[in-house]
Amino acid sequence: xxxxxxxxxxxxxxxxxxxxxxxxxxxxxxxxxxxxxxxxxxxxxxxxxxxxxxxxxxxxxxxxxxxxxxxxxxxxxxxxxxxxxxxxxxxxxxxxxxxxxxxxxxxxxxxxxxxxxxxxxxxxxxxxxxxxxxxxxxxxxxxxxxxxxxxxxxxxxxxxxxxxxxxxxxxxxxxxxxxxxxxxxxxxxxxxxxxxxxxxxx
Numbered sequence: 001x002x003x004x005x006x007x008x009x010x011x012x013x014x015x016x017x018x019x020x021x022x023x024x025x026x027x028x029x030x031x032x033x034x035x036x037x038x039x040x041x042x043x044x045x046x047x048x049x050x051x052x053x054x055x056x057x058x059x060x061x062x063x064x065x066x067x068x069x070x071x072x073x074x075x076x077x078x079x080x081x082x083x084x085x086x087x088x089x090x091x092x093x094x095x096x097x098x099x100x101x102x103x104x105x106x107x108x109x110x111x112x113x114x115x116x117x118x119x120x121x122x123x124x125x126x127x128x129x130x131x132x133x134x135x136x137x138x139x140x141x142x143x144x145x146x147x148x149x150x151x152x153x154x155x156x157x158x159x160x161x162x163x164x165x166x167x168x169x170x171x172x173x174x175x176x177x178x179x180x181x182x183x184x185x186x187x188x189x190x191x192x193x194x195x196x197x198x199x200x201x202x
Contacts, residue, residue, distance in 0.1 A: 001161060002102060002161065002164065003099070003102075005103075005161070005164075006096050006102050006103050007096075007097065009103060010093045010096045010097055010103070011097075013093060014093060017090070021090050024055060024082070024087055024090065025055070027078070028055050028056055028078075028082075031076065031078040032056050032057075032058075032059060032076065032078070032079070035056065036055065036056060037053050037054070037055065037056065037091055038053070038054045038055065038056045038057070038058075038088075039051045039052065039053055040052050040054075041111055042108035042109065042110065042111065042129070043108060043109070043110075043111055043113075043114055043125060043129075044100055044101065044108065044125075044128060044129055045125060045126070045127060045128045045129070046125055046126070047114050047125050049111060050095070050098075050100040050101075050108075051100075052092065052095060052100070052101075052108055053091035053092055053094055053095055054088045054089060054091055054092065055082060055087065055088040055089075055090065055091055056079075056088075057075060057076070057078075057079030057080075057082050057083055057088050058071065058074040058075050058076070058079055059074045059076060060074070061073060061074045085175055086175045089131055092131050093131075095131075096131065100128075101128055101129045101130055101131065102127075102128045102129070102130045102131075103130055103131055103132070103164070103168065104130040104131075104132060104133060104163075104164040104167050104168065105127050105128050105129045105130025105133055105155070106124040106125075106127070106129050106130065106133050106134075106135065106152035106155065106156070107129060107130065107132075107133055107135065107136065107152075108129035109192070110192075113192050116192060116193065116194040116195075117149070118195055120149075120153060121149040121152075121153065121195070123152075123153045123156050123157075124149060124152035124153055124156060126156050127155075127156050127159065132167060132168065132171040133151075133152065133155060133167065134151045134152065134154060134155035134163075134167060135147075135148040135149075135151035135152050135155075136167075136171060136174065137167055137170035137171055137174055138151050139151075140174065141189050145189070145192045145195070146195055
């Protein structure tokens with residue numbers, strides 16, 4: 001039922017928003033150049049890797065040694081606008097169609113984080129990741145990694161169709177109000193280095 005709901009919603013969204021998505025793609029090309037789509041390998045259900053799609057929001061700015069500059073320095077004002085209203089997430093509708101992710105589920109993070117999770121935190125990978133999730137409507141990037149993972153695991157253990165509908169409606173409210181985009185002085189979130197190290201740094 002969830003898969004059919006995902007496909008139905010995505011098809012309707014792509015039809016209704018196709019012109020709008022095309023305009024965003026053109027603006028990304030004008031403001032940030034190519035490639036328009038940012039692709040990155042992320043872990044899916046049971047940690048299986050897949051290519052996540054997003055509209056590009058950062059430049060390729062590098063330091064004198066050729067290393068990429070911190071996110072805060074590469075994120076342009078245009079990129080901040082896209083992230084503020086989650087417009088950079090639209091290409092992930094294709095990920096939903098492919099079956100990589102669902103509309104609702106724990107957000108797919110980095111492959112590097114997989115060996116850092118505790119056994120409890122790793123439960124977040126028992127289901128497909130999602131474009132939005134319980135952690136996103138309960139703090140998004142304003143809460144700690146540990147709080148995020150607790151919310152993700154809670155979702156895994158309590159998931160239902162009605163809960164997904166609730167999360168989708170709450171997501172619309174969060175996006176409109178631009179809540180929880182940043183974590184302190186970070187453009188999004190600090191790097192997760194494991195719960196023990198993270199707790200010691202607080």
